[in-house]
Structures are given as structure tokens and as C-alpha cells.
Amino acid sequence: MHASHPALLLLVATTLGGVHVAAQAPPARFPAGEWVGVAVRQPDAGPPVSVRLRVVAQRGDSLILDVTIPESRQIALAVPSPYSKEVVGQLLGDSVHVEFTADIGLGFIAGLVPPDSERIMFAGRVRGDAIAGTIHITRYSSPITLRRVQAGGLGGGRAVLFTSSQDSLRLGGTLLLPDGRGPFPAAVFVTGSDPDTREAWQVEARALRDRGIASLIYDKRGVGESTGASHDLASWDDLAGDVEGAITFLRTVPEIDPTRIGLVGQSQGTWIITKVAARDRAVAFVVLVSGGGMSGAEQETYRTGAMMRRDGYAPEEIARAMAFQQRKFAVARSGIGWVALDSTMRRLRSDSVRWFPRYGTGAATGSLAVLRLYGVLQFNYDPRPDLARIQAPLLVIMGADDVVFPPDSVIHRVRSTMARANRPAPDAMILPRTSHGMTVVQTVGGVPFRRVISHDFIRTLAEWVARRVK
Secondary structure (H helix, E strand, O other), X not given: OOOOOOOOOEOOOOEOOEOOOOOOOOOOOOOOEEEEEEOOOOOOOOOOOEEEEEEEEEEOOEEEEEEEEHHHOEEEEEEOOOOOXXXXXXXXXXXXXXXXXXXXXXXXXXXXXXXXXXXXXXXXXXXOOEEEEEEEEOOEEEEEEEEEXXXXXXXXXXXXXXXXXXXXXXXXXXXEOOOOOOOEEEEEEEOXXXXXXXXXXXXXXXXXXXXXXXXXXXXXXXXXXXXXOOHHHOOHHHHHHHHHHHHHHHOOOOOEEEEEEEEEEEOHHHHHHHHHHHHOOOOOOEEEEOOOOOOHHHHHHHHHHHHHHHOOOOHHHHHHHHHHHHHHHHHHHHOOOHHHHHHHHHHHHHOOOOOOOOOOOOOOOOOHHHHHHHHHHHHOOOOHHHHOOOOOOEEEEEEOOOXXXXXXXXXXXXXXXXXXXXXXXXXXXXXXXXXXOOEEEEEEOOEEEEEEEOHXXXXXXXXXXXXXXX
């Protein structure tokens, strides 16, 4: 799953109706901690706007913090930002002042408003354990009060540590248990290719918890509390070992029914859980979200064409870029043809061809060694032989607006693979107006202002898993 880096803008306001910069004074102290709140104004449909502000430290009048907007899958947006030196964060008197520049790129609002309107703002004043102010997201504005809560972010969750079966790396996660007495069925959530923490799936995990199903969500290796090198340098067998470690851990938890543990994977995660479910016949269910059924090389070639079509490129340029991708991945498989490929890339760079190195065409092509490494680790895995070995009930959920995987092709390939293996036909659904990240556009007063996780996706996932485990 590919995502652009979001940006956040928090401005000082001493009233809801205006901005006021406090007089110069010694910096006040802002205690480290977390504050959460829900905005008063409701969007036209879908979830309300919610915000979590986590203050890590203060240096003089500068704040180190992050902000999470969970229903938009925006997790821990950092201040200061690693993407722009223009970002600042301050506490002026009793008012928080943090500012991100719009040039960072706001993934969950990009393209919905003019670029100069792609911003989020929170203006608030500190009053004890509350911060009262206003939240702005592009064209949306509402009063909101953030109240201090116990640190952790995932209310009711249990922090856990487990080890990967592949290399014994330690991985950190959160186990969300339903109310009542177990043993409960459980799902392990596996994210896409981004460096995600456990909170990327918190909305889905809570939806399952409400239906009596536990969830284990965890930080990818090299992220958050999980050790090891970056997941970008891990093979998919490494990542599959992490999932196997999660399953092994859950089977030791008294509140979990070891015979009812299943897997939910999104994008890259669909390949990982396919590997695991093929090897572990005790997996109770498998949910492929926004992916599956084809190799990484095929998927990346499709993505190049789909994104270029979306951006208005001519058909001949799209065909040229896709042909380059196919050639690149052929070299990644065998290592043969690097000199000619490298010569082609030098010419594309010197001619300033617009689609190179955009749209993933330049990815992993710095040298033959790097290209071949990714070919071995990731690009060339074909999931169909493993799909044919899966015994568990299977669901495929795709978004109609996915430009990373082709929705119809994914479902066709999964179904035909299972049919050839004499396996039961998988359930499948394509959700209208839904993106690769399972998000839809949300409006206020009929005007788009952000993207949020699809309610239809949450409902489909929760209802299908509940039927399979009960």
C-alpha cells in the first residue's frame, strides 16, 4: 500500500473566532501526555472527526508531539516533521502553536481541494486537563475539546511482545479483547508495505472486538517497538515468520480459542498471509484486502499504467512505461540484461521523461545488485501455488477505485486458482467509490473535505468474520 506523507497545521487561537499571538513571556510548561476528542460538527455521512494529540516533550517554547486522526488512517503525524524544515511547534502562553507547510503532501485530502487549501488546523487553549479550540480540515471546521487520557491510544488493549518464527526478532503489539469471558476467536492484522505501527488497523480491530472477536495488531519489524532492520529489507518469508510468531503467541493466551485464529492482510499483507495460511492448515479464516492473486512484478506494472491513466498521460506513453516495467522485472528475475536496461534508464533521465522515475518505474534500479535483491526478496513471488493449498474459508475485498491492484483481475485469479485446486469458491466483493486503502471521500455540506475508512468495508469485514468463527 502506498501513501503520501500527510501534513498538519495547528495554529494559535485564544478564541474560536480569531487568532491572537500572546505577549512575550517565559515559556509555559506543557506536560507530556495524550489528549483525545471528537468534533462537534457532524459530516454529511460517515464517522465524526476525532483527534488524538500526544505531546512527547517540550524544549523551551517548542513542542515535540504527534497527532492521530484514526478514521482517516492518519497515525502519529510528527511535529517537528522529518519532511520539512519549515514545520514548527510552540506553546505560547496557554495556546498551542504548531505549523506544517502544505508542500509536504496531505495524502488523505490530496486532490479534493486546491493545493493551497490542503491543510489541517487545530487552534486551542490549555485549561487543566483539557484543550478547547477548533479543528479545521480543508473546508471543514468545528469546535472540539481534547481531554487528557491515559497513554496508550488503544483503549482496553493489552500491550504484548512476541517473537518471529523466522529469526526470533522481538515484535511489539496490542491485543484487543472483547468484554466477557473467553475463549474468543481472534484475528491477526497484517499491514501493507508502509512502515506501519499497530495503530494502522485500530478502527478495524475495534469493530471486531464489538462483535466478540479479539484482534492482535503489531508494529512492523523495524518500526515502533519491533526490532530488526527495516521491513523494506526483509524478505516476504521474514514477514511471514512475523505473522507465524503472532499466531504462535495467540495460541498460548488463555482468553483465545486456538482453533479460531484467522488472518486479515491488506495489499502487501495479502501475499504474506497467503504464505502463512498455505503452511498452517489450522488457520481458521483468511481475508485478502486490496490485493492477492498476482506477483509483485505484475502488480507494480499495473499500478504504473493505472496511475498514469488517472493523471492523464497519453496511451502511447502509458504503454512505453509499462513495457519498461516489464523489462525491469525481467532483469530482476535473472540478472540478465542489466547493461542495456541501465543504458535505457540513463537516456530516460537525460531526456527528463516525466514518467521516469515517477510511478514506481525508477524503484530499486540504482544498481543490478539492488534490483536483483528486490527481485529475490519481493517482486517475483507468485501467490497462486500457495493459494491453492489454503484450506480455510477465504474472503476477497477490493475497492472499485483501486489503482494499485486491478480489482476484477485479483478476484478472477483467486477464484480460478481455487477452482483448479478443487477448493470452495471464495467470497468476494468490490466496494464502489473505494480506494486501495479502503477509504472513501467524506463531505460536509455536500463538499468533499477528506477521505475516511469505508463503513461498508468495516461492516463487510466484521460480519463475514463473525459468521465464520461463530
